[in-house]
Amino acid sequence: MTLEPDVLARAAEIIGGADRIAFACHIGPDGDALGSMLGLAIAAENEGKEVVASFGSPYVMPAGLRFLPDHLLVPPDEFPEAPEVMVVLDVGSLNRLAELGSNASDAETVVVIDHHVTNDGFGDVALVDPDSAATGELVYAILELLGWEITPTIALCLHTALVTDTGRFSYSNTTPRTLEIASELVAAGAEPAVIGRHVYEEAPFGYLKAIAVAMGRAELDEELRAVSTTITHDDLASNGIDWGDTENLIDVLRLAVEADTAVLVKGHEDGSVKVSLRSRGDTDVGGLASGMGGGGHRLAAGFSTQGDVEVVRKKVLAAIGDYR
Numbered sequence: 001m002t003l004e005p006d007v008l009a010r011a012a013e014i015i016g017g018a019d020r021i022a023f024a025c026h027i028g029p030d031g032d033a034l035g036s037m038l039g040l041a042i043a044a045e046n047e048g049k050e051v052v053a054s055f056g057s058p059y060v061m062p063a064g065l066r067f068l069p070d071h072l073l074v075p076p077d078e079f080p081e082a083p084e085v086m087v088v089l090d091v092g093s094l095n096r097l098a099e100l101g102s103n104a105s106d107a108e109t110v111v112v113i114d115h116h117v118t119n120d121g122f123g124d125v126a127l128v129d130p131d132s133a134a135t136g137e138l139v140y141a142i143l144e145l146l147g148w149e150i151t152p153t154i155a156l157c158l159h160t161a162l163v164t165d166t167g168r169f170s171y172s173n174t175t176p177r178t179l180e181i182a183s184e185l186v187a188a189g190a191e192p193a194v195i196g197r198h199v200y201e202e203a204p205f206g207y208l209k210a211i212a213v214a215m216g217r218a219e220l221d222e223e224l225r226a227v228s229t230t231i232t233h234d235d236l237a238s239n240g241i242d243w244g245d246t247e248n249l250i251d252v253l254r255l256a257v258e259a260d261t262a263v264l265v266k267g268h269e270d271g272s273v274k275v276s277l278r279s280r281g282d283t284d285v286g287g288l289a290s291g292m293g294g295g296g297h298r299l300a301a302g303f304s305t306q307g308d309v310e311v312v313r314k315k316v317l318a319a320i321g322d323y324r
Contacts, residue, residue, distance in 0.1 A: 008138075011111050011127040012145045014085060015044065022083035022103070023053040023072075026096040027304075028274060030247065031164025031199060033090040034065050036113070036135040039157030040087065041072050043148045054079045056098025058268070063245040067198040068160065069153055082106040088123060090135040092116035092295035113138050118286050118295035130297075133173040136161025140181050152189025159190035164199060167251075171299070172281075200248065206239035211252060213239075220258055224320050225282070227256040228263035230309040243268070250276040261285065263316050267309040275316060276302045284323040291319070 015021065023041045025033035037053055045051045053072045061070065076099050080086075086107035091114060094101045104110050104123075112123035115138065117130040132138055136158045143150055150158070162182050166174045169182070186192060210231065218229040231249065236242055243266070254262035262278040275292075277285035279299045286301040294303020305312060 007125065007127055008141060008145060011113065011125050012142050014109060014111055014125060015040075015087060015142065016047075016146050018044075018049065018085040020050040020080075020084055021052075022080045022086045022107070023051065023089065024079070024086065024091070024097055024100050024104070025053075025055050025089045026091045027056040027058075027098045028243070028302075029055050029062065029065075029090075031065060032134045032136055032161040034062075034068055035157040035159075035161030035164070036139045037089045038068055038070075038072065039136065039154045039161070040089065040113075040139045040142065042069065042157065043143055043150070043154050045072065046151065046154075047148060052079065054100065056100045058243065060242060060244045062247045063204070063242075064199045064202065064247050065160070066244075067194070068157060076100055079103055082108070084108045085111065087111045087113065089113045089139070090115070092119040094120075094122050095293065096295070113142070116286075116295055117297060118290045118301070131175075133171075133175060133178040134161045134165035136165070137178065137181055140185075150185070150188045155185040155188035155190035156195070159185040159192065160195050160199070163192070163195055168196070168200070173297070173299075203248075204241055204245055206236075206241040207245050209239040210235050210241060210246065211249065214249065214264075215252070218253065218256075220256060221317060222258065224261070224317060225259050226261040226263060226317055226320055227253055227259035228265070228313050228317060229253060230265045230267065230313055232267040232309060233269040250278055254278045254280075261320055263313060265309045265313045265316070271306055272304060273307055273309055273312045274302065274304050275312060277316070282324055283320055288316070288319055288323045291323075292316075 025037040041053045110123040112126045115132040119128045214231040250264045260282045264276040266274045279285045286296045289301035289303045292303045
């Protein structure tokens with residue numbers, strides 16, 4: 001961890017001293033966003049604080065993460081308009097909060113806890129460490145500093161954050177510290193088998209049908225060494241699933257050994273387009289995503305835009321060469 005100790009201490013001081021805290025994470029939350037947010041929120045609740053948590057629209061809990069405790073979650077329209085203290089987790093820029101960005105702008109104090117190298121430094125206190133494998137590592141550091149108990153439920157949330165953002169501890173961001181924390185969370189009651197089953201080994205049958213449609217459209221650009229495809233709201237609706245069921249689709253696409261870069265373009269019913277990007281190392285997809293209004297890491301990133309899915313797909317492919 002390369003954080004300045006005073007930044008960590010200041011973030012912990014604000015969180016520990018607040019009576020009411022509103023927590024938020026990024027739109028389309030993944031395991032790190034939800035796990036980090038819920039783990040810290042539940043820890044604060046256990047300390048007697050008034051707590052609420054949410055994320056921006058579309059307000060849909062990913063299917064593979066519905067095993068996480070959700071009693072603190074509220075839709076974004078029920079989130080405090082001007083929180084005294086708002087803690088934002090795993091968010092690299094204000095626009096990644098969607099409509100909750102206005103709540104952050106009106107909050108008295110905003111604490112940002114994040115590990116994205118593309119973080120633009122928003123918030124009153126920005127606890128940002130790109131060397132941490134997951135935001136969950138930073139939450140663990142805060143809990144350690146505060147001396148708050150890590151219950152089995154909190155351990156479940158934080159271990160989910162680590163597992164998902166390290167690809168089950170197989171990505172290059174996995175460090176000895178990551179594995180030490182994971183070990184301590186298992187000792188505190190996290191069950192890796194439960195997390196693995198829900199996140200990686202369960203899906204509705206319609207997901208298999210939707211994968212077949214999306215992979216049938218997949219294209220490999222041998223010169224760019226990029227594999228790409230699109231999937232739309234109609235593809236999901238015709239197979240009886242929603243976006244929350246498709247969290248792992250990018251991991252299927254990126255299996256193509258001929259490709260360094262994987263591009264998944266998702267067309268939503270409201271006309272918005274969300275793009276997920278992965279790289280084996282030669283392409284800086286974090287930089288690519290940042291250039292298109294999003295963010296992430298060198299090997300995993302994404303952004304949102306408007307337009308036709310095919311037009312967006314071709315735009316992304318055209319930009320790949322600039323980030324090699």
